[in-house]
Amino acid sequence: MKKRTGVVVPLSALYTKDSAACGDFLALKNLADFCEKAGFSVVQLLPVNDTGTQSSPYSGLSAFALHPLFIRINALPEFEAALKGCKQFASAYKNFEKNFTYKRRFDYDAVVNEKNQLLHLLYNYIPYTASGFEACGKLFNSLFGVDYMTAMILGAVVIVGYTIMGGFRAVSTTDLIQCIVMSMALMVVVWFGVGEAGGCGCGGGQRPEPARLPDLIQGYNAAEGSAATYGTLCIVSTMAWGLGYFGMPHILLRFMAIEDEKKLVLSRRIASVWVVIAMTVSIVIGMVGLGMTKAGGVEFLSGGSERRR
Structure with a gap:
């Protein structure tokens, strides 16, 4: 041997x-x-x-x-893009380099936790950014027939451009414009839906017998017009949606915009009023949608989380 x-x-x-x-x-x-x-x-x-x-x-x-x-974090292909485009990742990586220089012994738990945090930041940033570019491509392709790849590239240039040049103020301004557009869209949807349903006075003065509302701890099966139980998947997905909402960038932007904690009282009042208005309009849209369905304006949807078998 x-x-x-x-x-x-x-x-x-x-x-x-x-x-x-x-x-x-x-x-x-x-x-x-x-x-x-x-x-x-x-x-x-x-x-x-x-x-x-x-x-x-x-x-x-x-x-x-x-x-x-x-x-090796700085050797990953996504590293440079995240370092330049994600301030949170850049700050975290800078602290990592500063705090974890060469030593004969290293703190295993601390190093693993820091590297895992950097990896989460790195790979959460890339998909979120990419989804914005993809949305631009699909929007202009479906509405105006623009080539999907061309629209996505142009959208990426515009999004990255205004973010880099304007920073926090640009994102805040865009958020305000988005809110105005959404508010106008809500009003248009209600107006259009009422028209499609036959108007506010449709039905020849005859009012249908009001249906009994389901129990608050139960869901609603629109296909059968009866109460339905919440499935495990429905409960888990609803909790994930609700709890995950607080980590979304446009929510974090609100906290970044706070210049004086004393103004939080006023902010709370404005937010509460807006939520009441938005939720009320959402309910009205649901009622209008039901009217459109009965009038034949839209197809009745019998599917959903409680699909009829």
Whole structure:
């Protein structure tokens, strides 16, 4: 048997000038170059599987593959775009570089938590931004017949342009314009729907027998006109939608816009009034939609979360 010489090393110890906090996967290239020059033909690493909160490399989780601890953040293809376009990511990465310089021993929990946070910021930013570009492409393609790819590229240029040039004020102004457009759209929808339903006085003076309202803890099956139970999927998805709402960028923008905490009282009153108006109009739109359905203006939808079997 041919004798071989090699090296056994934990990946976290392969710290290079491009690493942060500990060694990473890309440092293996440096190790390979060193072994070639030294005449080593074998490299053995300690396990590199994801171990979650356990620092021991032998506590690998079978549900996962490689450990995010060994990812070099600044080498990821999405890194440059997020660093320039996402202020929160740029700030978090700057703090990461400052707080986790080379040390003979490193805090496993702190490094893993910081890298996971950066990865979440990185890959939450990219899909959210991309969805905005995609929406522009679909909108202009469906309304005006503009080529989808062309519309998406132009939309991306406009969105990135006004955000970079205007910053916070540009986003706030856009938010205000969006609110005005939505308010006008609500009024137009109600006016158009009432007309399609036959007008406010339709029905020849005859009023239908009012239906009994379902219990507050039950849903409503429009196809059968009766109460329906809430399914598990319906409850979970509703909670996810409601609780996730507080993390949306346009909600966070409201908190960023606060210049004096004493004005929060006035802000609360304005928000409460707006919610009452918006929810009232939403209910009216639902009633108008039901009238349009009965008048044959739109097709009756029997599907939904409580699909009739």
